[in-house]
Structure formats: structure tokens, C-alpha cells
Amino acid sequence: MSEEKYIPKSKIGQWFDSRLPLLSLMHHLRDYPTPKNLNYWWTFGAILTFCLIAQIITGLVLAMHYVAHADLAFESVEHIMRNVNYGWLIRYFHANGSSMFFLAVYIHIFRALFYGSYKSPREMIWILGMLIYILMMATAFMGYVLPWGQMSFWAATVITNLFSAIPFIGESIVTWLWGGYSVDSPMLTRFYSLHYLLPFLIFALVILHIWALHIPGNNNPVGIDIKQPSKDTVPFSPYIAVKDLYALIIFLIITAGFVFFAPNILSHPDNYIKANPLVTPTHIVPEWYLLPFYAILRAVPSKLGGVIVMFASLFILMFLPWLDTSKVRSAVFKPLSKLFFWVLVIDVVILGYIGANPPEGLYLLIGRVATIYYFLHFILVLPVLGYKEKTIPLPISISDPVLGGQPNISTTRSREDIKEKQHD
Amino acid sequence: MINKLKIFFVILIFLFSSGLKASEKKTPFIDTNWNFKGIFGKFDRGELRRGYQVYSEVCSGCHSISQLSYRNLYEKGGPEFSIENVKQIAASFDVLDGPNSDGEMFTRPGRLPDKFVDPYPNIESAIAANGGAYPPDMSVLAKARKDGPAYIYSLLQGYVEPPKGYELDEGVYYNKYMDGNQIKMPNVLFDDLVEYEDGTKATTEQMAKDVSNFLMWAAEPNLEERHKLGFRVILYLIILALLVYFSMNRLWSRIESKK
Numbered sequence A: 001m002s003e004e005k006y007i008p009k010s011k012i013g014q015w016f017d018s019r020l021p022l023l024s025l026m027h028h029l030r031d032y033p034t035p036k037n038l039n040y041w042w043t044f045g046a047i048l049t050f051c052l053i054a055q056i057i058t059g060l061v062l063a064m065h066y067v068a069h070a071d072l073a074f075e076s077v078e079h080i081m082r083n084v085n086y087g088w089l090i091r092y093f094h095a096n097g098s099s100m101f102f103l104a105v106y107i108h109i110f111r112a113l114f115y116g117s118y119k120s121p122r123e124m125i126w127i128l129g130m131l132i133y134i135l136m137m138a139t140a141f142m143g144y145v146l147p148w149g150q151m152s153f154w155a156a157t158v159i160t161n162l163f164s165a166i167p168f169i170g171e172s173i174v175t176w177l178w179g180g181y182s183v184d185s186p187m188l189t190r191f192y193s194l195h196y197l198l199p200f201l202i203f204a205l206v207i208l209h210i211w212a213l214h215i216p217g218n219n220n221p222v223g224i225d226i227k228q229p230s231k232d233t234v235p236f237s238p239y240i241a242v243k244d245l246y247a248l249i250i251f252l253i254i255t256a257g258f259v260f261f262a263p264n265i266l267s268h269p270d271n272y273i274k275a276n277p278l279v280t281p282t283h284i285v286p287e288w289y290l291l292p293f294y295a296i297l298r299a300v301p302s303k304l305g306g307v308i309v310m311f312a313s314l315f316i317l318m319f320l321p322w323l324d325t326s327k328v329r330s331a332v333f334k335p336l337s338k339l340f341f342w343v344l345v346i347d348v349v350i351l352g353y354i355g356a357n358p359p360e361g362l363y364l365l366i367g368r369v370a371t372i373y374y375f376l377h378f379i380l381v382l383p384v385l386g387y388k389e390k391t392i393p394l395p396i397s398i399s400d401p402v403l404g405g406q407p408n409i410s411t412t413r414s415r416e417d418i419k420e421k422q423h424d
Numbered sequence B: 001m002i003n004k005l006k007i008f009f010v011i012l013i014f015l016f017s018s019g020l021k022a023s024e025k026k027t028p029f030i031d032t033n034w035n036f037k038g039i040f041g042k043f044d045r046g047e048l049r050r051g052y053q054v055y056s057e058v059c060s061g062c063h064s065i066s067q068l069s070y071r072n073l074y075e076k077g078g079p080e081f082s083i084e085n086v087k088q089i090a091a092s093f094d095v096l097d098g099p100n101s102d103g104e105m106f107t108r109p110g111r112l113p114d115k116f117v118d119p120y121p122n123i124e125s126a127i128a129a130n131g132g133a134y135p136p137d138m139s140v141l142a143k144a145r146k147d148g149p150a151y152i153y154s155l156l157q158g159y160v161e162p163p164k165g166y167e168l169d170e171g172v173y174y175n176k177y178m179d180g181n182q183i184k185m186p187n188v189l190f191d192d193l194v195e196y197e198d199g200t201k202a203t204t205e206q207m208a209k210d211v212s213n214f215l216m217w218a219a220e221p222n223l224e225e226r227h228k229l230g231f232r233v234i235l236y237l238i239i240l241a242l243l244v245y246f247s248m249n250r251l252w253s254r255i256e257s258k259k
């Protein structure tokens, strides 16, 4: 960072800071130079941080009353809903909060895709983000199992059974996961233990994620490198902080709408039926935010193949910084990339829709086409676009688009590799 | 080129989505208006009280509702019977308690904090007494079906003659709204089956509606408090959002003008 070294004013402050530079850290966080042209898509990082903390706090209270046992879990959740002071509020906030968390993370990820935030020098931020995302999915899945309703039970059965696809040792792994020969209390207690642990691992990763962010600084809608600090940046506090707060309040209003007026709309009614190993629900579906991956899993005719392709669909994202060969970050200057970005968004939405429906007939066909397209986007479309696409000229500094409107050719900066590709 | 691509994608999506339209068709539930719906939705006390009567006189013979306590019947947001009334209701049930100091189990009259007494000692006996089908516990039944209250309301009125040539097993009844149209619960509601204390005419439709409301309350006893609190929270957040918005604009105007 190109900030000046901070020295606390008071003697005590200096004594403290030279031994543990917490004050310097606070100072850095406050003055952290942020591009002034960030739009509201950039507020989701702060929103996500809030979501994580909210999930941990509500989860902590739930854990004080929840009983992780196959015979008691379902009743203990109802006990929370009825007899614990504001237990209904805490549970509904935790349940809907996780949906909102995922909504935010999807926006956050697609923001990075659109503006090329994963590209050099921010690969590390991106990879840490993907790790966070994978842990989030694991956490949410295990959380969904805890109320021990029908969907909890059967989702856990289906997902843990996937491991049996591993050749030779698969069956033993499943027995090991279950802690027995069927999905029952032993598995519930270990899921509970992990569901409690993972958010703190996520927390640690978030710290690294933000640390990695503060090395190169934020990307911005224009996607060009900026000098920090400079006339293109503002200090994080108060400018960005207030903007994040405003966005957070709007986000909270939407969350409150769900929590208070439609608390069960995002979950499956079957989860209000206590788990019953003898009755299989007609359609076993995961929560909405896992549906695209569920569709990919079932698009492949073989079980092992499905598992591999599903994990591949996640891990391919890790390689995104190297799959995307374009020299220009922001899709604002890449009309074709922009189009294909939206096609990818639609493709993922279609996958989600397919995941909610039985894998047969036309659904299956569409699921397969959409799965293939998903991979094509990353291994074909992105690399080729990077080489072939003619980009629109970039402005020299973000002050131009912010203050002057349209970027124009006379202000284009003269980096050779970019210039080569420009036309008009 | 880009426009052609766009058109191509739109057509593709259109083709796919039109193929999906022909999905399963289900009988739509009978329409009625529910007082508890909407932002200011509240239960109608009369409906809840009558609903409790239908539940206790009809359904409770087979269905448990084990998450409710007798005290819930006088608490705010529910049927709000008087405390004395509820004490009497509780006392009319025998509750298994114990062991006492001699190591014996004993029964005693119910008290306010007791849970509703189950009609059967265990699930197996409930299944045995009902032709092999378990009458589901009603504590959260209204949330355990899609569009629960409307479903229960319709189900209770959905006993019709099966179509010609339809084979029904012994002890199974035909119902328009049940999944697969076969249900092991007999038609239990008939006009004037109960005599409402408030003088309302006990038509099948009325009883079905009252008991559906009661079951919604049983599943969601905090619904009224939730709606009330939710309205205040959102109002507060909107005001806060406006305040923050205006101070943000003021703050940022310094930046924009500093060319």
C-alpha cells in the first residue's frame, strides 16, 4: 500500500502500537483508499460480512436450545419456535438469513465475473472467495439437516450416498460418514458439530479474503488500474462505509420482508414433517441455492460421473483467472463478453429451475444442454473471447467516466497490449 | 453480429420454455378469504374458538397436537379463552404423571402448562386403530403441506363420489384433493355435526374453515405478533434508510464537486 506510515499521537498509543499494531490496522481500515466510482454491486462485500456475523449470532442462540438427537431435534426446533422468547424470530432470521446470504454471495460472485475482478492481480482474492463459497455450501447443507424434517433426512441420505460412488472404498466412507449403517443420530451430531465449526473457518477465510483485497485494492466498474491514494480514490470511512450501510439497510428491509411476512416461502413444506426413514418424499430437493449443482449432478447418467462433473463445475471456477485471457477486465468495454455474461447468468438460472424438477424427459435434456453450456462458457467462450474480442477504448483514469461521462479515444491510455486490439 | 446473437439466444430460451409448460395439473384448492393473510393479517377470534371446538369434538379423536400446551389457549394471539375456561378444559383431561415416591405412575387432571394429551399411547396404536394409516400430528400440519390452510379446508370438503370404474380398497376413501386421491381418513364433517356456542350455523364449509384457521394458529401461534413486529421493524428501517440516504448524498456531494 502506498499509504504513509501511521504513528499514534499519544505515548501509550505508540507503546501499544509498536508491540501490537492494532491501531495502525484501524487506521488503515479507516483510510483505505477506495475507487470513488464503485457502484452498488460493490456493497455486497460489506453485506456478506454482516450476513456472516448475523448467522453466527443467531446460530449461537439457537444452539443454546437445540438438541442434536434424532428423536428430539424436530421437537426441540418447535420448542424454540413456541417457548423460547423470540425464538421464532431467531430461527426465522437464521433460516431466511442463509437464503439472503446466498443471494448476496451470488450477486457478489457475478459482480466479480462481470467486472473481471478475479483477474491479475486479484487471483488470490478470488480463490479465497471460492473457498469461502464452497464452505458456505457445506455449512448450509449441514444446517438444513439439523431440524430433522423429511427433507433434512432425505437430502442428507442422497448427498452422503454420493460418496458410495467412489470405487472400492465408497461404501466404507459412507458408513464412516454416517457413524453407522443408516442415517441416524450419530450423523446428526457430527453434522451439528461441523455446522458450528465451519462458520468460524469461513470467518478466518474472510479475514484473509479482505487482507488479500487490501494488497492491490478494489477493482472498479471501469476495471483499470488506479493509483492509490489519488484523486480517483476516497477514504473508506466515511464515504464507502456510509454507502455500504445504506445498501445494508435496504438489504435488511428485504430480509425482514421474508422473515416477518413469508418466513416459510423459501423452504419446503415437507421439512415440517418429522424425518421418517420409511417414507420417501416424492421429490427430494435441496434448498434453492444448491439447485444448479443438483441439476448438474443429475444431468450425468452415471452416479460417479455426476459427482465428478458437479465438483468440476465448482473447481473450474478456481482456474477462472487463467481461463479468461482478456487483457481488459471490465465487461463494460467488451460487448461480446457482456452478452455471454448474461447468457451464463440465464444458463445458471435455467440449471436452478431444472434442479427443482424431476430429472426426466425435456427437463433432463435441458439440464444436459445447460450443463454442457456451463462448461463451454469457461473452457471455450472465455479463452477465445480473450484473444479475439475487439474491445472498446479504455479511459486513462476513472475520473473521466465519473465526471465526464462517455470515455473517448483521445483519453485512451497507451498500453501496447490494449492498443493493439482497439478498433473504431 | 451481437444483435443476431441476442436474437438467437432469446429464441432458444423461448423454444425451451414453451416445451415445459405442459406440467402436471392438480385440482386447485377451494377459494376463500383468510383473515390471517396479508401484512396486517390477524386471526379471527370467533373462527379460532369455533375451530378449537371442531378440533376437540371431531379431530382430536384421532389426531394428536402434541406441541400445544393448554396455556396457549388463553395466551395472546390465539383463541384467547378466559383463564378459568382453559383451566376447566385442562382439568377435563387425564394426564399421566409420575413416578411418585412409591415408584408408581399415576394420572391426575390436566393443568395449564401441560401439553395437549395424545389420543393414542403411541404411534403404533394410532396406526393400528386407523386401518394402517397414521393420523399425522397436527402441531405443524398447516405448514407441512403446500398452501396448508387452503389444502385442509379443501380436503375436508373434497370427499366426492369416485369416477366410474374407479377401484377403491377397503377402508380407503376417495378425495379430490389428496395426493393420489386416496385417503384413509373417512369423511368426518357433516352439517350440524357440532353445535357452536356462539350460535354460528355449523355447515360443513364453516367447520372446515374454522378448523383450518385453528390449525394455522396451532402451527404458527406467534403469527399476529410476527406481523405486528414486522410492520414496525420495516417502518423503522425505511426511516433509517432515508436518513442514511440523505446524509450519504450530502457527504458525497463534496466528492463530485471537487473536480
Ligand code: HEM
Pocket (backbone or CB within 6 Å): A041, A042, A043, A044, A045, A046, A048, A049, A050, A052, A105, A108, A109, A112, A117, A118, A122, A125, A126, A127, A128, A129, A130, A131, A132, A133, A134, A202, A206, A209, A210, A213, A217, A218, A219, A220
Ligand atoms: C462469507 C462470504 C464473503 C464475505 C463476507 C466477503 C467479503 C468481501 C468484502 C468485504 C469484499 C470487499 C468489498 C467488495 O468488493 O464487495 C470482498 C471482495 C471480493 N470478493 Fe468476497 N466475500 C465473501 C465471499 C466471496 C466469494 C464466495 C467470492 C467468489 C468466489 C468472492 C469474491 C470476491 C472478490 C473477487 C472480491 C474483490 C472485488 C474487488 O476487488 O472489488 N467473495 N469480499
